[in-house]
Structures are given as structure tokens and as C-alpha cells.
Amino acid sequence: MKLLSIFLILPLFLSLTSCGKPDPTTITDQLDIQSCFITAGDAHTVAIQVDKNLLATGRKDEKQCDVTNWKNVAAVSAGTAHTVGLTSAGKVQSAGWNTYGQCDTDSWNGVAAISAGGAHTVGLLSDGTVVAVGSDVYEQRKVTDWSNIIAIAAGNAHTVGLFADGTAVATGWNKYNQCDVSTWTDIIAIAAGGAHTLGLKSDGTVVAVGLSDENQCAVQEWQDITAITCGGGHSIGIKSDRTVVAVGRNVEGQCDVTDWQDIVAIAAGNAHTVGLKSDGTAVAAGINNFGQCEVADWQDLAHK
Numbered sequence: 001m002k003l004l005s006i007f008l009i010l011p012l013f014l015s016l017t018s019c020g021k022p023d024p025t026t027i028t029d030q031l032d033i034q035s036c037f038i039t040a041g042d043a044h045t046v047a048i049q050v051d052k053n054l055l056a057t058g059r060k061d062e063k064q065c066d067v068t069n070w071k072n073v074a075a076v077s078a079g080t081a082h083t084v085g086l087t088s089a090g091k092v093q094s095a096g097w098n099t100y101g102q103c104d105t106d107s108w109n110g111v112a113a114i115s116a117g118g119a120h121t122v123g124l125l126s127d128g129t130v131v132a133v134g135s136d137v138y139e140q141r142k143v144t145d146w147s148n149i150i151a152i153a154a155g156n157a158h159t160v161g162l163f164a165d166g167t168a169v170a171t172g173w174n175k176y177n178q179c180d181v182s183t184w185t186d187i188i189a190i191a192a193g194g195a196h197t198l199g200l201k202s203d204g205t206v207v208a209v210g211l212s213d214e215n216q217c218a219v220q221e222w223q224d225i226t227a228i229t230c231g232g233g234h235s236i237g238i239k240s241d242r243t244v245v246a247v248g249r250n251v252e253g254q255c256d257v258t259d260w261q262d263i264v265a266i267a268a269g270n271a272h273t274v275g276l277k278s279d280g281t282a283v284a285a286g287i288n289n290f291g292q293c294e295v296a297d298w299q300d301l302a303h304k
Contacts, residue, residue, distance in 0.1 A: 080117075140157050159171050196216050200225055242261065281301065
């Protein structure tokens with residue numbers, strides 16, 4: 001299995017989820033909480049139900065699935081081995097691996113969006129500024145001077161922010177130019193993966209930078225895309241007809257999603273992909289060595 005490793009104890013990549021897209025014209029001091037109903041970590045999957053309780057499956061060795069007692073969760077994000085939940089009151093709960101303090105989010109208030117990276121966690125405040133905890137080996141937490149941000153994405157060891165004017169900014173690990181987003185324009189959503197970054201443009205096309213050894217950045221021909229996500233070495237997009245496109249590593253079957261229908265949200269882990277359907281059920285593809293794809297019996301999932 002071909003993997004990149006930037007931490008001795010972090011051999012795998014994380015996920016990012018397609019969450020509710022912010023309006024690029026949003027006034028940042030009135031930024032609403034951005035819902036994110038399903039997420040995939042390195043080897044675990046978490047989803048929010050209609051009653052705002054959570055379901056979790058997959059690897060549990062770091063207690064990253066100990067989230068079923070959380071209440072009133074509006075958004076959830078999974079990192080390599082930790083899970084972060086945002087309540088409707090703008091508070092953040094965390095569970096799982098905390099060696100670098102990536103779960104030290106209890107003091108955060110007024111949070112509008114969250115994103116869990118490999119070993120760091122990022123929060124977007126309602127005033128358009130950004131906070132971060134966890135590993136800072138590559139300055140992936142160098143976000144305290146950002147402002148007018150309307151969306152965030154945490155990759156394995158880099159962080160990306162979307163400005164209200166549709167441009168982007170990034171910090172952190174940049175060996176493969178995954179942070180080279182400064183020339184992007186007209187962006188309405190962002191996603192950060194293991195070592196690549198995606199941007200969704202308002203015309204439904206997608207731009208990409210970073211490592212593409214598995215063709216995970218081969219998104220130039222995508223059209224009519226409404227949501228994007230990155231995994232460890234693959235990229236996924238939802239089309240306007242609610243079908244799904246995928247490129248990148250597929251050794252574990254994580255890109256076997258082209259027959260999916262009626263998908264309203266997606267999440268990509270290191271080597272698995274999860275889709276949320278409009279009827280509140282879920283589908284999954286890819287590696288299932290820890291049960292991270294065992295979502296077939298999930299029902300009543302929140303999706304709007």
C-alpha cells in the first residue's frame with residue numbers, strides 16, 4: 001500500500017467532507033453555523049442523525065468513535081484519529097487522539113465551522129477569523145492573522161481558507177505545492193486532502209493543486225459539480241444530478257462510486273468514501289478493515 005508519511009506516528013491521511021457551502025457574499029460577522037452531516041477519518045466514519053445525535057463506526061483505539069453521547073450537534077469533522085463536533089450554540093466537542101492537543105477545543109466559543117486535520121483542528125469563528133489547536137510542525141496552525149474567511153479545510157498537515165471574495169489562502173506543509181492557492185479566483189468551496197487541495201468554482205468546475213501521483217488532481221474535465229471532498233489520495237465530487245465522480249487512488253475501491261444516485265453529501269477518508277442520500281441513508285466504498293464502511297443500516301441521517 002503506497003502511503004505518504006509526515007509524522008512518525010501518523011502514517012495515514014485524513015478526510016474532508018462536503019459540507020454546506022457558504023455564500024461568498026456572506027457578511028462575516030453574521031456567519032451562520034455551517035452544517036456538515038457526515039465525515040470520514042482515516043479509518044472511522046461519523047454521521048449526524050435528524051435528532052442531532054451521532055452514529056459512528058470504524059476504528060476505535062483512540063476513542064475517536066466515543067461521540068454517541070454528544071447532543072445538539074450541527075456539524076462534525078473527522079481527522080486521522082480524532083473527531084470534532086460543533087453544537088448549534090457554537091461550542092466544540094472533541095474525542096480521540098490528542099497527543100498534539102488537537103482535541104483541546106473546549107475553550108472555543110462563537111464557532112461557525114470546524115475542520116479536523118491529521119493532527120490539528122481548525123475552527124472558523126463567526127467574525128471571520130480562525131483558531132487552531134494541535135500539531136504545528138509545518139505551521140499548519142499559522143492562521144491567527146486570517147480574516148474575512150467564510151470556509152476552512154484542514155488537510156493532513158496543511159490548512160486552507162476561503163475568503164469572502166472567492167479567493168483562497170493556505171498554510172502548512174507544501175512539499176507538493178498543495179498550498180499554492182493564491183491565484184485561485186471565483187471559488188465557492190474548498191477541500192484539503194493528504195497532500196492535495198481542491199477548489200470548487202461558481203461555474204461548477206474544479207481546480208486542484210498538490211500531489212497527483214495517483215491522478216487525484218485530474219479534475220480538469222469535471223463539470224456541473226456542486227460539492228467536493230479529498231481523501232488521502234483520491235478526490236470526489238457530487239454533480240448537480242446527485243451522481244458522483246471520482247479520481248485518484250482506487251486500490252481499495254474508494255473510487256467505486258460512479259453508480260451512486262441521489263447523493264447530497266460526501267466524505268472521503270484515507271481509503272474509503274461515504275455518501276449521504278436524500279432519504280437519510282448512507283452508502284460506502286473502499287477499505288473496511290475496521291468496519292468504517294459499515295453504514296448500510298444507518299437511517300434518519302440529517303441531510304439538510
